[in-house]
Every structure is written in structure tokens, then in C-alpha cells.
Amino acid sequence: MRTWRLIFAFCVAATLSLALPATAATQMVAPKPVRDLLLRHLSLSAPGGEPEDATARVTLERRLRREAGELLATEGYFSPQVELLDSDEGLVLHVEPGPQAHIGSVLIEIRGALVSERRQQLIDAWSLPVAAVFRQADWDNAKQGLLRELMAVDHAGARLLSSQAEVDVETARVDLHLVYDAGARYRYGEIRILGLQRYPATLVERFNEHIRPGQPYRHEDMLAVQAALQNTPFFSSASVELELSAAAEDLVGEEENLKPVEGLEVAEGVLENPQEEALQVPVIIRLRERAPFNIALGAGYSTNTGARVEGNFRNADFLGRAWELDTGARIEQLRQSVYADIFFPPDGQRHRDSVGAVAQHSDIQGLEIQRVALAASRVQLRGSIEQRLGINWRYERQTPNGQPTSINQALTATVGWTWRHANDPLDASEGIVAHLQLAGATKALLSDQNFVPTYFRYSQGIPLGKSDALLLRGELGATAAKSSQGIPQDYLFRAGGTNSVRGYAYQSLGIQEGSATLGAQYLITVSAEYTHWFDSRWGMALFADAGQAADTRDVFKLAPGYGVGARYKSPVGPLAIDVAWGQLDNAVRMSFSLAVPF
Numbered sequence: 001m002r003t004w005r006l007i008f009a010f011c012v013a014a015t016l017s018l019a020l021p022a023t024a025a026t027q028m029v030a031p032k033p034v035r036d037l038l039l040r041h042l043s044l045s046a047p048g049g050e051p052e053d054a055t056a057r058v059t060l061e062r063r064l065r066r067e068a069g070e071l072l073a074t075e076g077y078f079s080p081q082v083e084l085l086d087s088d089e090g091l092v093l094h095v096e097p098g099p100q101a102h103i104g105s106v107l108i109e110i111r112g113a114l115v116s117e118r119r120q121q122l123i124d125a126w127s128l129p130v131a132a133v134f135r136q137a138d139w140d141n142a143k144q145g146l147l148r149e150l151m152a153v154d155h156a157g158a159r160l161l162s163s164q165a166e167v168d169v170e171t172a173r174v175d176l177h178l179v180y181d182a183g184a185r186y187r188y189g190e191i192r193i194l195g196l197q198r199y200p201a202t203l204v205e206r207f208n209e210h211i212r213p214g215q216p217y218r219h220e221d222m223l224a225v226q227a228a229l230q231n232t233p234f235f236s237s238a239s240v241e242l243e244l245s246a247a248a249e250d251l252v253g254e255e256e257n258l259k260p261v262e263g264l265e266v267a268e269g270v271l272e273n274p275q276e277e278a279l280q281v282p283v284i285i286r287l288r289e290r291a292p293f294n295i296a297l298g299a300g301y302s303t304n305t306g307a308r309v310e311g312n313f314r315n316a317d318f319l320g321r322a323w324e325l326d327t328g329a330r331i332e333q334l335r336q337s338v339y340a341d342i343f344f345p346p347d348g349q350r351h352r353d354s355v356g357a358v359a360q361h362s363d364i365q366g367l368e369i370q371r372v373a374l375a376a377s378r379v380q381l382r383g384s385i386e387q388r389l390g391i392n393w394r395y396e397r398q399t400p401n402g403q404p405t406s407i408n409q410a411l412t413a414t415v416g417w418t419w420r421h422a423n424d425p426l427d428a429s430e431g432i433v434a435h436l437q438l439a440g441a442t443k444a445l446l447s448d449q450n451f452v453p454t455y456f457r458y459s460q461g462i463p464l465g466k467s468d469a470l471l472l473r474g475e476l477g478a479t480a481a482k483s484s485q486g487i488p489q490d491y492l493f494r495a496g497g498t499n500s501v502r503g504y505a506y507q508s509l510g511i512q513e514g515s516a517t518l519g520a521q522y523l524i525t526v527s528a529e530y531t532h533w534f535d536s537r538w539g540m541a542l543f544a545d546a547g548q549a550a551d552t553r554d555v556f557k558l559a560p561g562y563g564v565g566a567r568y569k570s571p572v573g574p575l576a577i578d579v580a581w582g583q584l585d586n587a588v589r590m591s592f593s594l595a596v597p598f
Helices: 002-019 032-041 054-073 116-124 136-152 201-206 219-230
Strands: 027-029 081-087 090-096 102-111 159-168 173-181 186-194 235-242 279-289 293-302 306-318 323-332 335-343 351-364 367-382 385-400 406-421 431-440 452-463 468-480 511-513 516-518 522-533 538-550 559-570 573-582 587-597
Touching (some): 032 054, 032 090, 054 090, 102 116, 136 159, 219 235, 219 279, 367 516, 385 516, 538 573
Parallel strands (some): 027 090
Antiparallel strands (some): 081 090, 159 173, 235 279, 293 306, 293 587, 306 323, 323 335, 367 385, 406 431, 431 452, 452 468, 522 538, 559 573
């Protein structure tokens, strides 16, 4: 019975294969560089309803020649040989692309009120030089790239008047000729702000550090102001552009001069007039205000502090003064806190001031702490360096297991610098982040101890090819004081746990006092992590950490930890799950952190 079924299936398959037109079995023979292109975009099969006759074959061959020729021309092949031949397996499309064309000459003409030096700089930066392979995509990108560079400074109304690529099929040569018009030079005029209802125009002016009436137009200035406005809590969208239509009347009658001419040689005095007076045009800032109130809830888990729930309330127009109120509470298994911060709009010197308060309770590694803190700070961004100045007052009750309670307070002045050099803040595989913080307190000003804490942290991601990366990280901390007595724990150091020394419990490396671990005056941690990515989201890591916190030279007796981990690039940031062995404790621990907003 099984044999008859196989025979029946074979007969049906044979009948169906005879019923299909031969054109449906078309195959291709072509060099690999062009074969992949043709297979992606070329339909080799004839329409299903087309009869199997000479007319159908001629129609198919004509279409394939036309479409293959058009596709190959985009890659610089202008003399291909395309034939449709018979074979035992059906029709076969043979493609011989011929020689690939190269650029023979480039002639770029830029008209308008453009100084010779800048004209030459733009021409020298042309991205499709002589002898380069001609591809349509490269040709389009080069044309638009030069236009963007021309429009980026002074000449917002620049245009590409004509572009010509003359192909010599016999010599596989392409000669390029382009004519641009730089147009008038522009300067910033009146700044018009549209879309404001709740906030005053003075708030927008605080975020405008680059555009001033009378200054020359720069595209990057407008992008910087737009980005600054979009990054505020006040606006959901922002656009900054020149009102070029306001200058249209001044340009009436010049259209004839903007048309390309057949002759390529034009007197330089006719092409440029650098002394032409620049046009002042209005700058339009269009804004859409964001709802001032926002409530966020979340839950998560971290091997450092356990499960947590949190809530946050933000008011971007606190007291109707465009002050940003950020307040909330976070409840974790080992730590609970409530906080409130008020951020003031920046001033004319890019200073961002804030004040805040926090109350917190924690019980970590046998040390119970209750603290209240008040702070005022000023943040200023200077290039890629963020500077922070602050005054902080802390009141703390600490109770080690089995030990009496002690009370410490300190009023400190702090200064810190953070340098970031990274393309993607959420991707640690490439870039550098360095942070240095200095502080000081004295008994003469609301402090129980004289001390000077210093902290430095450095991390660097080093790409090792497309799928591999090396992450290096280190910390150094030192608090200069006669002893750690009377110093709040925030100005002392403990190590261990995620983002510190994996393989050891969170903040378990420090001064042992009974069954509790207290902060020490000195800190050292180092880490090296190698990551291999299997695809765009998933990867695995091998790492080695070491660190210690102590009041003496014992800080150099580092506690090493080694392990492996999984990596996942989620939309909100990288997720790491690590399993590490702490050599000092001879124990294996898992560490990870996960947060879910809702």
C-alpha cells in the first residue's frame, strides 16, 4: 500500500511540473558582486498566466535585459551582456556585467556671494573623487553632502542648480559636472517664539545660547537650541528654522542669474561677490508645551538592595514659576527613602541651580542607618565636562548590630567634574566616563569631625571588532581624617556587589565591627570585562573584579572575584545577569538588576 502511495505522489508531481511554464524555472549565472544585487531586486519568473510560447519568451527576455541593465547601471556597469538561454533545468539568465565605470573628471561650480577660500574647501571635501568607482548611491550622497555643507554656514538658501554625469561606455568613464548656487548670505534677525501659553518667552531665552540677532547663520546653532529645548521638561516638541520667505522679496529679479549656463568657464568676478551685504531674516521657534504634571510608578529587583516599588511626581511649573519639582518615594527591602528636589531654569551662563532634601533608612550588612540630608547645588556644562558645586548637610544615626547608636553630622562643601566621551550613553562598549569629586568639612561649621573626602571613578569601553568589546573600570577613594569616628557613612567607603566587586555581598567589604560592616577611609576597586555579542541584542561576558575598603594599608589586599554573565540590550538600557565566585569568601553569588515602569 505504501508503494502505491509513493507512485501516486510521483505522478502528481510530474504532472504539475509539466503544467508549469518553462519560464517559471529561470535561473541565473552571474559574478557574485552583481548576482546578489540582481537576485534581491530582479523577478526571474514570467507571470503565471503567460503562455509558454516564443512570444512569452521574447517578452521575458526583454524585461530581464531592461531591468538588469537598470540595476547594474546603479553600480556603474553600463555595458552588460544579458542573455536568456536554454538548459536541461529550464531557462538560465546569463549576465556578464562588463567593466565597472570610474570617475574621469569632476567639475564643480559654486555661484553666489561665497568667498574663494570656503569655495575651495567645499570642493576639496568632495566625497566622490577622480578614479573612484561610480555608484548611483555614492553620486547622490556626494551631491547632497556638498549641498548640506554649503547650507550649514551663512547660505541657508543654497541650491543645486544642475548635476550631470556623462558616461562614456567604451572607456567605462564618467565625467561629473555640478552647478550650485550659494545664494545670499544670511544673518539672524528677530527671534519669534510661537506656541507659548503657560510659560513666558524669557524661559525660552534661557535655553538659547547660540542664536543672537545680527550674528551669521550657522545650522549647528539652530540644532543646538532645538535640542536644548526638546531636552527640557517644559516642551514635548521644538523646531527652530529661518523664515526664508521673509527674504524672498529681496531676491526677486535674480532668478535669471541662478540658471545654469552651457559654458563652464565663467569669470570669477561674476560668480562671487563676498562683499554683498548679508540678509537678516527672522528665526522662528515653534514649541508645543508639555503637560506640567507627570506621575510615574515602577517596580524592580536588584541583588544589591532586593525588591522595590517606587513612585514619582513631577511638576514642571511649580508655583507657576517654571520651577521643576521632582518628588517621590522608593521602598526597597534593605533601603527606604523619600525625597524632594526643585530645579530652577538655567541662567544666562548655563548654570542650573537646585535644592533638595531626602530622608532615608537602610539596614545593610548589619549596619542600620537613619539619615536626613539637605543640599543645594549648581551644575554647569562646559563642553563635554559637567561641573557640580554644592553644599550638603547630613544628620545621621547609625547602629551597628550589637553596638551602641552613634550620631554624626556634617556640613560639607563639594565640587565635582564628570567627563563623558561616548556616542551612546546607554552603550558602555565604547567611550570614556571619568568622575572626580572633592569635599571638605570642619568642626567649626556644624560638623563633628574635620575631614576631606576624595573620590575618583573611571570607566572605558574598547571595541574589539564588530562583535567584541572590553570594558575597564576602576575606583579610588580616600577620606583624610584622624579617624572615621564622627564621619557620616556617605563620606566613607564600602565595596562589593553589582557595579563594584562581584562575587561578594553588597557593601560587605569594609571595616568589620562585630557582625556589621562599616565604611572605611580608603577604597580601591578594579574590573576588566570581555563581552562577545551573538547578535544585536544578546551577548555573554567574562569578567574579573577586585577591590577592598579599609582604614590602613590593608586596602591593598584586594578581594578578587571572577565570573561569567549574560547581556541583553533592552530599549531602556543594557541588562546584565552575572554569576561570580568571590575568592576571599569562597562563595558563588548571582547579581543583576531589573526595573519595570508601569
